[in-house]
Each structure stands twice: as C-alpha cells, then as structure tokens.
Amino acid sequence: MNVTPLARRPLSCLKSSLRQARQQKIFSRSMVTEVQAAAAATPKTPSQSPDQNFYRLVDKKTKTIRSAFALYPSTSAAAGVPLTPPKTTNPVAALHEFQIKKLDPTGARTALFARTREAAKVGDILLVTHRRGGEPFAGVCLSIRRAGIDTAVLLRNHIGKVGVEMWFKIYNRNVAGIEIVKRRLKRARRARLTYMRKPKHDMGSVAEYVSAWRKSRRVFQTKGAKGKTAAAGASGKGGKKK
Amino acid sequence: MAPRLAPAVGARLTWRLPLRPSPTSFSPVLRTSFSTTSPQNVKLGWSTLPSRAKPTRFNQVTSGLPAPTTGPAAALKRKAQSTPVRAGVLAIKKGMTAFMGLTGARIPCTVLQLDRVQTVLNKTRKDHGYWAVQVGFGERDPKNVGAPMLGYYEAKGIAPKEELAEFRVRDEKGLLPVGVQLMPDWFYIGQRVDVRSNSRGMGFAGGMKRHGFSGQEASHGNSKNHRTIGSAGPSQGSGSRVLPGKKMPGRMGNQRVTMQNLPILMIDNELGIVVVKGCVAGPKGCVVKIQDACKKPPPSEEFIEKTMQALKERFPNAEEHLQQARERHLELKKARREKRIEEILAGGWEPTKEQAEMMERAIAEDGHESLGEEQATL
Amino acid sequence: MIQLKSMLNCIDNSGAAIVECAMVIGQKRHASIGDRIVVVVQKQRDAGAAGMAAASGAKVKRGDIRHAVVVRTKQKVTRRDGSCIKFDDNACVLINKSGDPIGSRINGVVGMELRKKKWSRILSMAPSQA
Numbered sequence: 180m181n182v183t184p185l186a187r188r189p190l191s192c193l194k195s196s197l198r199q200a201r202q203q204k205i206f207s208r209s210m211v212t213e214v215q216a217a218a219a220a221t222p223k224t225p226s227q228s229p230d231q232n233f234y235r236l237v238d239k240k241t242k243t244i245r246s247a248f249a250l251y252p253s254t255s256a257a258a259g260v261p262l263t264p265p266k267t268t269n270p271v272a273a274l275h276e277f278q279i280k281k282l283d284p285t286g287a288r289t290a291l292f293a294r295t296r297e298a299a300k301v302g303d304i305l306l307v308t309h310r311r312g313g314e315p316f317a318g319v320c321l322s323i324r325r326a327g328i329d330t331a332v333l334l335r336n337h338i339g340k341v342g343v344e345m346w347f348k349i350y351n352r353n354v355a356g357i358e359i360v361k362r363r364l365k366r367a368r369r370a371r372l373t374y375m376r377k378p379k380h381d382m383g384s385v386a387e388y389v390s391a392w393r394k395s396r397r398v399f400q401t402k403g404a405k406g407k408t409a410a411a412g413a414s415g416k417g418g419k420k421k
Numbered sequence: 422m423a424p425r426l427a428p429a430v431g432a433r434l435t436w437r438l439p440l441r442p443s444p445t446s447f448s449p450v451l452r453t454s455f456s457t458t459s460p461q462n463v464k465l466g467w468s469t470l471p472s473r474a475k476p477t478r479f480n481q482v483t484s485g486l487p488a489p490t491t492g493p494a495a496a497l498k499r500k501a502q503s504t505p506v507r508a509g510v511l512a513i514k515k516g517m518t519a520f521m522g523l524t525g526a527r528i529p530c531t532v533l534q535l536d537r538v539q540t541v542l543n544k545t546r547k548d549h550g551y552w553a554v555q556v557g558f559g560e561r562d563p564k565n566v567g568a569p570m571l572g573y574y575e576a577k578g579i580a581p582k583e584e585l586a587e588f589r590v591r592d593e594k595g596l597l598p599v600g601v602q603l604m605p606d607w608f609y610i611g612q613r614v615d616v617r618s619n620s621r622g623m624g625f626a627g628g629m630k631r632h633g634f635s636g637q638e639a640s641h642g643n644s645k646n647h648r649t650i651g652s653a654g655p656s657q658g659s660g661s662r663v664l665p666g667k668k669m670p671g672r673m674g675n676q677r678v679t680m681q682n683l684p685i686l687m688i689d690n691e692l693g694i695v696v697v698k699g700c701v702a703g704p705k706g707c708v709v710k711i712q713d714a715c716k717k718p719p720p721s722e723e724f725i726e727k728t729m730q731a732l733k734e735r736f737p738n739a740e741e742h743l744q745q746a747r748e749r750h751l752e753l754k755k756a757r758r759e760k761r762i763e764e765i766l767a768g769g770w771e772p773t774k775e776q777a778e779m780m781e782r783a784i785a786e787d788g789h790e791s792l793g794e795e796q797a798t799l
Numbered sequence: 800m801i802q803l804k805s806m807l808n809c810i811d812n813s814g815a816a817i818v819e820c821a822m823v824i825g826q827k828r829h830a831s832i833g834d835r836i837v838v839v840v841q842k843q844r845d846a847g848a849a850g851m852a853a854a855s856g857a858k859v860k861r862g863d864i865r866h867a868v869v870v871r872t873k874q875k876v877t878r879r880d881g882s883c884i885k886f887d888d889n890a891c892v893l894i895n896k897s898g899d900p901i902g903s904r905i906n907g908v909v910g911m912e913l914r915k916k917k918w919s920r921i922l923s924m925a926p927s928q929a
Contacts, residue, residue: 234564246762247762248571248572248753249575249753251574251575253560253580263604264537265534265694271518271532274518328518328521329518329881338929339927342886343887346883347882348519348527348881352521353525353882521881526880
C-alpha cells in the first residue's frame with residue numbers, strides 16, 4: 180500500500196513515519212530545560228562566588244555549550260567595587276535645567292516662552308530691556324527658537340525707516356526684562372513669520388504700539404495696581420522709567 | 422672592511438702619538454697588544470670625539486660614544502616632552518550648549534559624557550615598548566563580543582567594554598591600577614585638555630569641497646566641467662606624471678581631529694559629564710578621547726596625588742581583584758582546553774532568556790517543518 | 800559682508816547717496832560694522848532743491864574716492880552675549896584720512912559695534928543706535 184510513495188520519496192516518508200518519535204524528542208527536550216531551571220534554584224551556588232555568572236557560547240546546531248566565559252557585571256559587586264554609571268543618558272537636558280534654575284529662579288521667562296495659551300507667540304510685539312545701557316528694543320516676534328538655555332527670540336522693527344532685526348537670548352543676564360506690548364489678534368499660522376520681511380507684509384515701526392502700551396501702564400500705576408500686563412523677569416526697569 | 426694595521430704599525434703609532442691622555446700610565450707595550458684597530462676618524466693625531474674608555478678588547482666599538490639619536494629609546498626620550506604625564510578618559514559627545522556668564526557673556530561649550538570609564542591594561546616599556554594605559558568605555562552586551570575578547574575581559578575581571586583606547590603616558594608614574602573607574606573629577610575646572618575625535622564623514626567629495634579648489638568657469642566655452650579639478654600637473658619636461666600627494670577628489674572627513682588646549686568649564690560626577698569650551702569634531706554620539714593638553718604644563722603634583730588617592734579610596738582592592746580574576750581565568754582556560762567547562766557550569770546552568778527563546782524558536786520550526794512534511798506525504 | 804564692488808548707502812550729509820566699496824582696509828576678509836573701507840561715490844544726494852545742494856551742501860562729488868566706516872550691514876553681527884543684529888541695508892559714513900566724519904550729521908540708526916571699534920564721534924552724531 181505504501182510502496183509507491185516510499186519509492187518516490189523515501190526520506191520524507193521516513194520522517195513522517197517517525198513523527199511520533201520526533202515529537203517525543205521535542206517534548207523531552209522542553210522538559211529538560213524546565214526541570215533544570217527548577218532544579219537550578221537550589222544548587223545554584225557552585226564553587227565560585229555566586230554573583231559571577233557565565234556567558235555561554237552555544238552551538239546552534241547541537242544546542243550544546245561550546246564554551247563559557249566568566250562575566251563580571253560592572254554594576255554588581257562582582258567586579259570588586261561596582262562602577263557608577265551616569266545618572267542620565269541625556270546630560271544636556273539636565274545641564275539646561277540646572278542653568279535655567281539659576282538664571283531664571285522665578286520661572287517667569289520659561290513661562291513666557293512655554294507652549295501655553297498665555298505665553299508669548301510669534302506675531303506678538305515684545306519689548307526687551309537691556310541691562311547695560313541702550314534703548315529698550317521693541318519689535319514683532321518673528322520666531323522663537325526653543326533650545327533650553329539657548330532659547331532665543333527674533334524681533335523685527337523699523338528704526339528711522341530702516342528695518343532692524345535682533346536675536347535675543349532670553350536667559351542671558353544682559354536681558355533685564357521681556358514684556359508683551361501687544362498680542363497678535365489671531366494666532367499666526369506659521370511658526371516663523373519670515374514673510375514679514377517682505378514689503379507687502381512688513382509691519383513697519385512698532386513705536387506707536389509701544390507708546391500706547393506705556394500710557395496704559397501709567398494709568399494702571401496711578402491706580403496703585405501693579406501692571407496687569409504680561410510682564411516677565413525683572414520688569415521693574417520699565418516701571419522706573421515713568 | 423677597512424684593512425687593519427699590523428700590530429707592529431699600531432705599536433709605532435701609539436709610540437709616536439699619544440692619542441689621548443690616559444690617566445693610568447700604561448706601559449706602551451701592553452697597550453699595543455690590546456688595541457689592534459686604528460682609532461676611528463683620526464687622521465692627524467686628534468679627535469673631536471669624547472675620550473673613550475680604557476681601550477680593552479672587551480669594550481664595544483660604541484663605548485664612550487654619545488647615546489644614539491635614533492632607535493626606540495631615543496624616540497621615547499624625544500617624545501617625552503610632548504607626552505602627557507597622566508592617562509586620559511574616553512567619553513561620548515552629547516551635544517553643544519552654552520553657559521551664560523555673570524557679565525552677560527555667552528560661552529559656547531560641548532558636553533562630553535563619561536560612562537563607566539575603566540582602566541583595562543597598563544602597557545610598559547619592557548613588555549610593549551612604550552608606556553601607555555588602555556582605557557575602556559561603557560558596556561557591551563557579551564553576545565556581541567567574540568570569544569578571544571571575552572577571555573581577555575575575564576582575565577581582567579571586568580565586564581566587556583563598548584570601546585577601548587590607549588593613552589600614551591610619559592613614564593611608569595602615569596600607569597594606573599587596573600579595573601578602577603575614572604570619573605570626571607580626573608580633571609579640574611579650568612584645566613586645559615586636548616580632545617580627539619573623528620570628524621563627521623562627508624563621503625566622496627570633489628576637489629572644490631574637499632580642498633577648496635576654485636572650480637572652473639561657468640561659460641567661455643566650458644562644457645560640463647564646472648566643478649571638476651583642472652590640471653593634475655605639468656606635462657612633458659616635468660616628468661609627465663602626477664606628483665605624489667596631489668590633492669584630488671576622494672573621501673572627506675571621518676579623520677582624527679584634535680582640538681588643543683580646550684579649557685574645562687564644568688565637571689559633574691553624578692551626571693558623568695565634562696564640559697569643555699568651544700567645539701569638538703564629530704557628530705553627536707561619537708567617541709572622544711580627553712587627555713591633559715600636551716602643549717601646557719601638566720597638572721600640579723598635588724592634584725595628581727589627590728586623584729590617585731581618590732582612586733585608591735574608591736577601589737581599595739583593585740589589585741587583589743585583578744589577581745583573583747587572573748587566577749580564575751587560568752583555571753577556566755585550562756578547563757576550556759580540556760573540555761571540562763560544562764562540569765564547572767554544572768548545577769548552575771540555566772539558559773539565559775535569549776538562549777531559551779532561541780531554543781523554543783528552533784523547536785517551533787522543527788514542529789512546523791514536520792507538519793509540512795506530513796502534509797506533503799499525505 | 801562688504802567687499803569689493805559692494806554698494807552701500809551713505810547716511811551722512813556729506814552729499815554722497817550711494818557709494819561703492821573699492822577696498823577693505825587693514826584686513827583680508829570682508830568688512831563688517833565698524834570696519835574702515837575705501838569707497839567711490841556713485842550717486843550724489845539731490846537734497847530736494849535741484850542745483851542748490853550741489854552748490855552749497857555737497858562736500859563730495861560723484862567719482863570721488865573717500866574713506867568710510869561701515870555702520871550697518873545686512874549680514875548678522877553676533878555680540879558677546881549671544882544676541883545678533885541685522886539691518887535691512889548696508890550703510891556707511893564717509894570720513895577723511897584722519898578718521899573724522901566729513902558730514903556733520905547722520906540720519907539713521909547705526910550699530911553698537913562702533914563703540915567697540917572706537918568710532919565714538921560717529922556714535923555721538925547718530926540719532927539712534929541699535
């Protein structure tokens with residue numbers, strides 16, 4: 180009955196006929212590992228110290244151990260004194276955090292340029308006060324470059340018919356204060372408003388907005404209330420000027 | 422070979438011209454019997470060379486001559502001045518940032534992180550021909566380490582390292598105990614260091630990008646040769662050949678770049694960082710070598726003493742550990758050679774996760790295969 | 800980045816309107832704010848009343864070769880504190896060989912870098928600095 184297929188492919192036929200045996204082999208093999216794992220729990224301490232394990236080179240075909248090498252994991256006590264890996268793999272972020280805490284203890288500037296509804300956005304008119312001399316610089320915010328301690332804003336204004344653009348590092352000590360003079364009515368639909376350099380979209384001088392804002396501040400101050408304008412950092416300088 | 426003078430001639434010479442003042446008065450007869458070769462470079466009875474030692478037959482030809490200026494010993498001596506006193510560390514470039522100074526200045530800086538930097542080997546003049554410390558960085562999964570290196574780390578009693586690098590030091594005083602961890606406080610704030618790394622690879626680049634050639638004209642009959650290099654050299658009369666070292670298109674970047682004398686702005690053992698002023702070649706994540714600047718005076722004796730003391734305190738039994746590891750390594754090596762390694766493992770052997778998975782997968786495949794066979798036969 | 804053939808606005812009342820850079824003095828690189836250059840006057844300022852200006856105000860004529868100081872550049876200039884400044888045009892102020900401005904007035908903003916380069920005369924004449 181079985182003669183023809185056997186003659187045609189003898190090996191496969193043998194295999195199928197020995198299927199039972201194979202399965203038994205598999206079964207026993209899986210059992211072995213399990214049993215050993217369970218058994219290993221108790222006599223796990225050989226002559227060597229217990230925490231030093233081995234790396235085994237296993238032969239892929241025969242599944243036997245070809246060789247083995249002792250391992251000394253660096254973080255365990257096996258290697259004499261454990262080594263101390265660094266606390267974080269992103270030290271730049273940690274460094275930024277550390278420095279921002281030092282340079283902006285109140286967190287006002289971080290909040291001013293955070294990704295929140297209240298924060299300053301591109302298209303707003305900002306006023307930056309220098310610590311050492313010079314006029315405060317006001318301008319439309321064209322872009323905000325968020326990079327930890329290196330976070331910077333680009334302001335554009337016209338001074339005497341000439342367009343002037345300035346980048347300011349917001350955490351720098353030379354920047355005494357940053358204030359929002361006027362918010363953009365609608366949220367800008369671009370992250371960088373570089374098109375505002377074109378004559379068609381150029382805003383021109385923002386001096387009138389700044390003077391209007393100054394007037395409104397004066398009103399608030401005479402009332403005795405602290406300026407309700409969104410002030411950030413050491414905004415005292417703007418107040419003193421009045 | 423220069424013809425030797427007959428002993429008799431030599432005797433006559435020495436009789437007439439006392440070539441060098443000898444402190445001990447020899448009897449001329451004795452002298453002639455020993456010095457059988459004519460003194461080198463002596464034509465008219467005197468020499469600029471320093472006076473040699475007593476001319477006995479046991480003296481070498483070079484005896485009394487100044488030390489040779491070539492050869493390994495001379496090379497080491499010559500380079501001693503520019504070789505740092507201490508070993509350096511390996512680190513990873515983590516990126517650039519800036520410090521905002523008190524006066525408002527912005528100081529750009531590079532953050533380098535040390536991760537389990539460990540000394541692995543001391544190279545000595547006697548065994549290797551020079552003084553150096555091999556230092557390892559990070560940790561590598563043993564599955565990605567070859568057997569020879571696994572044995573190497575086994576003998577050192579340390580975990581396999583991600584990177585290994587050598588730091589030449591001036592003399593044996595720069596050698597370190599094996600297996601100790603070097604932390605960022607190996608350096609101090611304000612110290613000048615040299616930082617070595619491979620620059621970013623640009624791939625195959627043309628002459629304009631690679632060497633700053635000016636390229637060729639856009640017009641005036643130029644055809645499809647706007648960015649090519651021009652002539653590769655003069656023609657007949659100058660050899661009609663391309664001179665060696667001609668700048669040509671080729672692989673650009675990925676070369677060792679040393680930034681010299683970078684001041685250290687900050688060190689932090691917890692974060693494992695060394696922050697240096699300015700930039701360092703290479704992309705983020707590249708491995709850099711930091712070592713004391715060779716063009717600046719080395720750190721003070723007290724500081725070196727302090728760092729060595731700290732190493733000793735942190736790793737009091739490094740020597741013992743190394744010794745134990747060595748002994749154990751020899752034992753295991755022998756066992757491996759005699760195929761007894763399974764015995765040593767016996768009792769404690771359980772498959773690691775990967776191995777268990779691998780075996781299971783193999784079994785599953787086996788089963789699948791047999792099923793397929795079965796269907797085929799049916 | 801002012802170099803040979805760069806056209807600059809002249810913002811003083813010396814009579815020049817547009818000048819062309821002929822040389823950067825004292826350095827091989829391009830000129831930036833506060834650097835001294837040699838310029839050729841290309842266009843005179845026709846200050847409103849035609850003929851009047853040419854007769855009275857103008858101290859320089861078209862084709863004159865003069866020294867000048869760059870006061871504004873389109874190229875960003877980075878400062879020590881990391882801030883940058885960039886103007887919409889390139890501009891200069893004419894000076895004589897000894898370094899004094901030829902004009903008596905400057906109209907328009909000038910860069911603060913002039914202070915570092917010791918051009919305080921020009922700075923004090925300027926209506927605003929940035």
